[in-house]
Amino acid sequence: QQQVKQSPQSLIVQKGGIPIINCAYENTAFDYFPWYQQFPGKGPALLIAIRPDVSEKKEGRFTISFNKSAKQFSLHIMDSQPGDSATYFCAALQGAQKLVFGQGTRLTINP
Amino acid sequence: NAGVMQNPRHLVRRRGQEARLRCSPMKGHSHVYWYRQLPEEGLKFMVYLQKENIIDESGMPKERFSAEFPKEGPSILRIQQVVRGDSAAYFCASSGQAEQYFGPGTRLTVT
Numbered sequence: 001q002q003q004v005k006q007s008p009q010s011l012i013v014q015k016g017g018i019p020i021i022n023c024a025y026e027n028t029a030f031d032y033f034p035w036y037q038q039f040p041g042k043g044p045a046l047l048i049a050i051r052p053d054v055s056e057k058k059e060g061r062f063t064i065s066f067n068k069s070a071k072q073f074s075l076h077i078m079d080s081q082p083g084d085s086a087t088y089f090c091a092a093l094q095g096a097q098k099l100v101f102g103q104g105t106r107l108t109i110n111p
Numbered sequence: 112n113a114g115v116m117q118n119p120r121h122l123v124r125r126r127g128q129e130a131r132l133r134c135s136p137m138k139g140h141s142h143v144y145w146y147r148q149l150p151e152e153g154l155k156f157m158v159y160l161q162k163e164n165i166i167d168e169s170g171m172p173k174e175r176f177s178a179e180f181p182k183e184g185p186s187i188l189r190i191q192q193v194v195r196g197d198s199a200a201y202f203c204a205s206s207g208q209a210e211q212y213f214g215p216g217t218r219l220t221v222t
Contacts, residue, residue: 043115043213044154045213046213049210089153089154098144098156098167100156103152103153
């Protein structure tokens with residue numbers, strides 16, 4: 001059973017645009033929602049994370065918006081750059097347990 | 112502060128051989144997780160360990176796969192009698208609390 005659904009699968013944005021990646025979850029026991037960035041041949045790198053008692057969190061050009069009632073959260077990348085081209089994964093965690101990942105979004109930022 | 116270390120980075124095995132993947136967590140981290148990533152797919156949880164204990168192995172195939180995290184030394188993921196379907200990237204993550212940090216992965220190819 002897929003517990004975290006991520007969309008879109010792929011996304012192409014012009015430099016300077018604001019790509020938005022969406023995730024929805026089912027298990028209301030999840031209490032930590034990280035985003036990871038992965039470049040080809042590399043391991044996932046923790047980008048930013050949020051807990052459900054907060055509706056928005058910003059770190060640099062990356063923002064997470066969180067809607068607890070809808071069980072949805074999204075990643076926004078401000079002033080996107082070609083170097084942001086990567087695969088992005090949302091995930092959800094309950095306690096100190098396993099991460100449940102979305103399917104991933106392949107983001108391309110065109111110059 | 113060194114990150115999560117994994118070795119080897121690439122491993123080629125013939126069908127029927129054994130594969131041993133090693134993971135050294137970040138300094139101060141006592142939780143280790145193993146995930147598998149098939150080509151063009153997200154990461155799937157395999158096993159969660161603390162020193163000398165398996166906490167959750169719900170994602171491990173019932174046969175041929177085993178994991179350990181001894182009191183001294185790295186965590187080991189062992190795959191016996193490998194088959195072509197075992198070809199994947201295997202990532203280790205470690206955490207002290209909620210955040211999980213990933214290593215660079217071991218890419219296993221079964222010929």
